[in-house]
Amino acid sequence: MTQNDITVLAAERPDFAAIAAWIPRGASVLDLGCGDGSLLRYLKKTRAVRGYGVEISDLDIVSCIANGVNVIQDDLESGLEDFEDGSFDFVILSQTLQATRYTEALIREMLRVGREGIVSFPNFGYWKNRLCVLRGNMPVSSELPYQWYDTPNVHLCTLHDFEMFCDRYQVAILDRRVMTGEREVNLLPNLLGSTAVYRFQRGV
Amino acid sequence: MILSEPLGIVSAQCAQFDTPLIFRSGAVLPRYELVYETYGKLNADKSNAILVCHALSGHHHVAGYYADDTKNIGWWDNMVGSGKPINTNKFFVLGLNNLGGCHGSTGPSSIDPQTGQPYGANFPVITVEDWVASQARLADLLGIRQFAAVIGGSLGGMQALQWSLTFPERVRHVLAIAAAPHLTAQNIAFNDVARSAILSDPDFHGGNFYRHHVVPTRGLRLARMLGHITYLSDDVMADKFGRELRDGKFNYSYEIEFEIESYLRYQGDKFASYFDANTYLLMTKALDYFDPAHDFGGDLNQAFARAQADFLVISFTTDWRFSPERAREIVRPLLHNRRNVSYAEITSTHGHDSFLMEHPHYFDVVRAYLDNVAGEFAA
Numbered sequence: 019m020t021q022n023d024i025t026v027l028a029a030e031r032p033d034f035a036a037i038a039a040w041i042p043r044g045a046s047v048l049d050l051g052c053g054d055g056s057l058l059r060y061l062k063k064t065r066a067v068r069g070y071g072v073e074i075s076d077l078d079i080v081s082c083i084a085n086g087v088n089v090i091q092d093d094l095e096s097g098l099e100d101f102e103d104g105s106f107d108f109v110i111l112s113q114t115l116q117a118t119r120y121t122e123a124l125i126r127e128m129l130r131v132g133r134e135g136i137v138s139f140p141n142f143g144y145w146k147n148r149l150c151v152l153r154g155n156m157p158v159s160s161e162l163p164y165q166w167y168d169t170p171n172v173h174l175c176t177l178h179d180f181e182m183f184c185d186r187y188q189v190a191i192l193d194r195r196v197m198t199g200e201r202e203v204n205l206l207p208n209l210l211g212s213t214a215v216y217r218f219q220r221g222v
Numbered sequence: 223m224i225l226s227e228p229l230g231i232v233s234a235q236c237a238q239f240d241t242p243l244i245f246r247s248g249a250v251l252p253r254y255e256l257v258y259e260t261y262g263k264l265n266a267d268k269s270n271a272i273l274v275c276h277a278l279s280g281h282h283h284v285a286g287y288y289a290d291d292t293k294n295i296g297w298w299d300n301m302v303g304s305g306k307p308i309n310t311n312k313f314f315v316l317g318l319n320n321l322g323g324c325h326g327s328t329g330p331s332s333i334d335p336q337t338g339q340p341y342g343a344n345f346p347v348i349t350v351e352d353w354v355a356s357q358a359r360l361a362d363l364l365g366i367r368q369f370a371a372v373i374g375g376s377l378g379g380m381q382a383l384q385w386s387l388t389f390p391e392r393v394r395h396v397l398a399i400a401a402a403p404h405l406t407a408q409n410i411a412f413n414d415v416a417r418s419a420i421l422s423d424p425d426f427h428g429g430n431f432y433r434h435h436v437v438p439t440r441g442l443r444l445a446r447m448l449g450h451i452t453y454l455s456d457d458v459m460a461d462k463f464g465r466e467l468r469d470g471k472f473n474y475s476y477e478i479e480f481e482i483e484s485y486l487r488y489q490g491d492k493f494a495s496y497f498d499a500n501t502y503l504l505m506t507k508a509l510d511y512f513d514p515a516h517d518f519g520g521d522l523n524q525a526f527a528r529a530q531a532d533f534l535v536i537s538f539t540t541d542w543r544f545s546p547e548r549a550r551e552i553v554r555p556l557l558h559n560r561r562n563v564s565y566a567e568i569t570s571t572h573g574h575d576s577f578l579m580e581h582p583h584y585f586d587v588v589r590a591y592l593d594n595v596a597g598e599f600a601a
Contacts, residue, residue: 091567
């Protein structure tokens with residue numbers, strides 16, 4: 019991966035840079051739903067992480083292997099039984115949360131296997147999404163590129179929803195970054211931010 | 223699909239070893255021969271060598287064909303060759319017939335120089351560790367200090383795993399395909415029935431049938447028929463044979479009626495016509511004994527603590543002999559020991575035999591992995 023690739027990736031996936039900013043050099047990382055391994059490759063290059071991806075798609079398995087990323091073919095929804103308690107510094111779920119069926123169980127598994135969890139997801143409360151619904155249609159955008167009938171997303175949520183979820187299930191939020199494109203959003207994030215990234219650990 | 227050239231004409235070679243080999247059982251073989259074939263060119267620093275380990279009935283003829291026998295194509299010719307996943311344009315590929323085999327390497331049917339008779343029942347019971355030790359001597363002879371990869375399916379996959387444990391510094395990558403970290407009671411039970419078929423054949427003569435000029439064909443045929451059932455999936459059998467009848471009707475007899483009976487008997491007869499019964503016994507025992515955790519109180523995590531290689535583990539969805547769940551038993555201790563490991567579960571209908579079949583996704587996985595391995599050394 020060249021410096022140019024890194025720049026291109028960072029521009030296409032602003033959540034990558036946000037995630038990388040939280041990860042110290044040499045950390046161990048498990049990337050759930052790792053796709054073609056882009057994030058792990060990015061973190062290997064920028065943070066020298068040691069990591070594994072978990073992915074179910076056959077095509078992505080070949081891409082990960084070609085990208086030199088360790089990948090374990092498995093279905094996240096059936097649990098992370100191959101991974102031992104506390105065996106990773108970070109367990110990441112990047113742009114996958116909204117497509118998981120058993121979301122609460124998965125977050126629990128993330129915090130069993132990892133010291134900290136990181137999730138990124140499209141904010142359904144973003145004003146453009148709200149406007150679409152007000153106009154009478156489900157939103158379709160670069161963050162939510164599916165029609166209602168072919169979307170893999172079953173658990174879309176807003177920033178507020180996710181924070182309430184964390185509160186209810188004793189998940190302690192450590193940090194949050196909200197973005198629209200590459201721009202960080204601090205004012206009215208649940209309205210003005212299109213993507214959210216959270217870092218969290220087990221609460222007490 | 224990348225077009226690939228046939229590997230073409232290949233020939234077998236024979237290496238002789240005069241240093242005694244001490245088996246895990248304590249038995250000693252004073253001297254022995256190993257037949258092997260190589261494909262591709264060994265590079266200047268000898269860093270591009272791949273060892274292909276064979277399974278129960280395999281041998282050194284992995285790919286290509288012989289000048290005087292062009293129909294005799296290697297058992298993994300779809301995988302190994304120019305432009306194929308195990309690419310002989312990049313790698314120097316070594317295949318051998320394991321010690322105890324019946325395709326040219328010293329085995330029970332070879333003449334014991336001390337008696338002038340075939341070893342027969344006197345040939346030592348062999349383990350996967352013993353094979354790896356003998357393979358390392360062949361590597362020494364060829365000047366290969368470290369393999370770029372050791373690759374095998376089934377029992378061959380077990381040898382590949384054992385390489386990472388016996389000689390951690392001599393193998394950079396291990397590809398364990400359709401393998402398991404040890405046999406289950408059910409696997410051993412199948413092997414025991416197969417062995418019983420051979421051992422109880424009156425023509426077996428306690429393993430010394432050579433001197434009686436007979437072959438325990440019936441036992442060997444039964445053993446192979448049973449084995450063959452475990453290599454195929456229920457689906458593929460249903461698909462290929464279903465309840466098809468040869469005559470299209472019930473004959474109310476014990477002759478061959480169903481197509482599956484005809485197929486199994488054909489496979490059994492074919493196998494019994496060339497395979498050595500003692501070799502079959504040895505191979506199944508090597509399978510039964512394989513258990514790297516055995517010396518570590520059953521703890522596979524501890525067993526794999528020695529490994530230094532990177533791993534690719536592959537399983538097939540319909541393989542019920544070594545199911546995907548068994549392959550994950552290999553993956554877990556590698557994760558525990560923080561080895562580089564990737565795991566692919568290939569959707570295939572062909573059961574355990576899938577590892578020998580051409581399958582685009584399976585081949586893409588192996589190709590992608592080995593292309594990166596090839597990137598690690600200068601051409």
